[in-house]
Amino acid sequence: MISHPTSTSLHRCWAEIDLAALERNLRLIHASLPSHIRYVAVVKADAYGHGLHQVAARMMHSGTDLFAVANVSEAATLRELGPDWPILLLSPVLPEEDRFIAELDLAATLSTDEEVDRFSQIGQKTGRPVAVHLKIDTGMGRLGVWHEQAPALCAKIAANPNLRLAGIYTHFASPDDDLKFTEEQRRRFLTALAHCSQVDPRKIYVHADNSAGLETMPGASPFNAVRVGLLQFGILPHPNSLLSEVHTEPVFSFRTRVGIVKELPAGTTISYGRTHTLKQPTRIAVLCAGYGDGIPRAVSNRAQVLIHGKRCPVLGRVTMDQTIVDVSQIPGVKSGDEVVLVGTQGNAKISITEFSNWADTIPWETLCSVTKRVPRIYRTPLGI
Numbered sequence: 001m002i003s004h005p006t007s008t009s010l011h012r013c014w015a016e017i018d019l020a021a022l023e024r025n026l027r028l029i030h031a032s033l034p035s036h037i038r039y040v041a042v043v044k045a046d047a048y049g050h051g052l053h054q055v056a057a058r059m060m061h062s063g064t065d066l067f068a069v070a071n072v073s074e075a076a077t078l079r080e081l082g083p084d085w086p087i088l089l090l091s092p093v094l095p096e097e098d099r100f101i102a103e104l105d106l107a108a109t110l111s112t113d114e115e116v117d118r119f120s121q122i123g124q125k126t127g128r129p130v131a132v133h134l135k136i137d138t139g140m141g142r143l144g145v146w147h148e149q150a151p152a153l154c155a156k157i158a159a160n161p162n163l164r165l166a167g168i169y170t171h172f173a174s175p176d177d178d179l180k181f182t183e184e185q186r187r188r189f190l191t192a193l194a195h196c197s198q199v200d201p202r203k204i205y206v207h208a209d210n211s212a213g214l215e216t217m218p219g220a221s222p223f224n225a226v227r228v229g230l231l232q233f234g235i236l237p238h239p240n241s242l243l244s245e246v247h248t249e250p251v252f253s254f255r256t257r258v259g260i261v262k263e264l265p266a267g268t269t270i271s272y273g274r275t276h277t278l279k280q281p282t283r284i285a286v287l288c289a290g291y292g293d294g295i296p297r298a299v300s301n302r303a304q305v306l307i308h309g310k311r312c313p314v315l316g317r318v319t320m321d322q323t324i325v326d327v328s329q330i331p332g333v334k335s336g337d338e339v340v341l342v343g344t345q346g347n348a349k350i351s352i353t354e355f356s357n358w359a360d361t362i363p364w365e366t367l368c369s370v371t372k373r374v375p376r377i378y379r380t381p382l383g384i
């Protein structure tokens with residue numbers, strides 16, 4: 001039998017996931033919300049790259065009311081873990097997937113008349129009404145029924161015995177940087193909700209706020225649930241976020257190792273495309289990770305990494321399996337030394353937001369870009 005490397009000392013590039021930090025974050029977020037607000041844990045895209053199985057299992061002990069995922073296959077993973085947990089599908093269900101709504105006992109997002117007909121057929125076939133969350137498009141221009149047509153669709157659902165309206169929600173387009181438009185979206189939503197006269201908002205989930213929305217969530221309102229993704233993982237939706245007061249901590253870190261160290265003469269060009277020329281004799285380290293692991297090529301010549309608790313600049317282009325950094329300023333770097341791409345080392349820190357800025361992207365995408373070659377190593381799997 002071929003033995004597989006398991007301990008981190010044998011990994012070339014790995015993500016560390018601190019489940020105790022996740023649990024502390026959930027408690028802090030809960031404590032910051034009014035007690036009647038229910039918590040929808042958004043765990044789509046493999047729990048933002050943290051690993052759906054491990055993250056959801058931990059969340060099931062931390063006061064989650066409802067899980068939200070993108071699709072039926074993510075829902076199936078969750079259903080295996082927790083037979084009774086309510087699960088909401090945020091993305092559209094394809095017609096071929098309809099039967100899984102009943103088989104896995106899921107709540108579906110509903111935006112169109114066509115979906116009313118399809119989901120109602122499932123309810124009729126199984127003899128059990130299908131749970132739906134009516135989504136209202138208040139200005140995101142993506143899923144949901146346009147807000148002016150929402151009351152009519154709501155009436156249709158309410159009149160259909162094969163459907164059970166379990167929630168009504170909307171999604172903000174710019175909650176982090178356009179407060180005026182966010183307020184307009186809230187207003188449109190509340191107006192539409194007020195015209196859904198068949199519904200008692202107190203008996204269903206009424207939700208709009210994602211992580212960034214939490215900043216402007218009104219105290220007294222029909223909103224009785226939040227859908228939180230990024231913040232659970234200790235990442236603020238934008239650098240000046242008021243949510244920094246919640247004091248969540250990062251759950252994810254991204255690490256690799258030094259492959260080789262060598263000296264190169266001035267004038268040498270580094271990596272593909274020869275985009276960096278050494279101005280002086282330089283000691284470089286070749287790291288055991290590249291875009292094949294999730295270091296975006298866009299960070300070429302821009303990113304920094306931590307080695308021995310100090311920042312080292314990336315030289316030249318990131319390649320598929322290797323990245324080159326300047327370690328001239330750090331004595332004693334050797335093959336096998338740990339390198340932090342995102343996370344802390346000693347007193348130094350590279351946040352995922354800083355890393356994402358180097359790649360001209362956002363933390364959400366950075367997390368989704370860590371590839372399957374990268375093992376997720378779980379810290380503190382039990383207890384706190």
Ligand SMILES: *Cc1c(COP(=O)(O)O)cnc(C)c1O
Nearest residue numbers: 042090171210211227228229230
């Ligand atoms: C992903 C998602 C969320 C969570 O957003 P965060 O900004 O990560 O908190 C909430 N609602 C919907 C509909 C989503 O797709």
